Amino acid sequence: MKNEQSTFFSTYEIAYLAMTVAACVVGRMLFQFIPNIQPMTAIFLILTYQLGVSRGLVVNVLSLLITNLYMGMGIWTISQILSFSVVIGCMGLLCRWPTFRKKRSLQVIFSVLAGFLYGLVIAMIDVQIYGMPQFWPYYLAGLYFDLLHGLGNGMFYFLLAPIFQQLFYHIKKKA
Template identity: 50%
Template sequence: MLNSNKPKKPIYSIKEIAYLGLLIAACVVGRTAFQAIPNVQPATAIFLIITLYLGITRGLIVCLATMTITNLYMGMGSWMIGQMISYTFIIILFGILGKISYFKKSLVLQSIVSFFSGFIYGFIFSIVDVQIYGMKSFLAYYLQGVPFDFLHAVGNIGFYIILVPILRTLLKKYQETLS
């Protein structure tokens, strides 16, 4: 067998890496701009929209890069583990739902799921945190975070409804350039 010296085609083109970089930058700016309001920021909605139109892998790339970058200057700690696990679950869930044509066509269903993703995020985050810190009462810890989960949920649905028409158009145009 001869070893082929042909260069392999890269998984992502330079154009796609640059585009994902711009989406990451938008999420970083959005998360930073709203950091004064607890748990309210456009990043989650953007992650969900990217996942719906570009797929789970690209949604995860943008999400995990955004969280890493923003945590570098907002403060990085053990909570980052919970953030990564929670967002990964939400993105995979949204990506799976996005394969259902009725869901992909229904802004109402997408908005409802974006709302509940704030509570799902908080629930999973609490499970992880209780394990990391060795707390004895999950329920007490989780319940004290529910008001913040509610803020996250309200922010998600608000930003989702505002951003989906804009990002849908941009992401569809971008997909056409890849074809």
């Protein structure tokens, strides 16, 4: 019975995930005036580190759908969901490495690199969706925004990881 429960979300966990989605939505809306600096990516990474890839993906999809209802929904929403999903998947793989799990400095470094990974993936998808003739000029034009995204991720991960670790401790304890 314990194994069956681990694959489904408990009511308690759904409440925490809903609060996490709310934190992502509010954080993205609060920092929208600063290009590519917002806590959403860091929260996805922290959540994936603490509770796993499936929870990170659920919060990713819900957060993007809700924020894009406010900020503008379009075909780019699919690009964003897919790009964040790649970043979350990479975090999930790194979390299997014991050294990565023990060292917050490695997690912060990955959160910075995640800004560049997100930019690379979204550029690859956008070039296909919009039928752009060349990838590299488009990708290189966005590197400055990827740098801002990465630096913001590192800052937010460093600040928010201890807070979310305490919040998610209760979920893990009940599981």
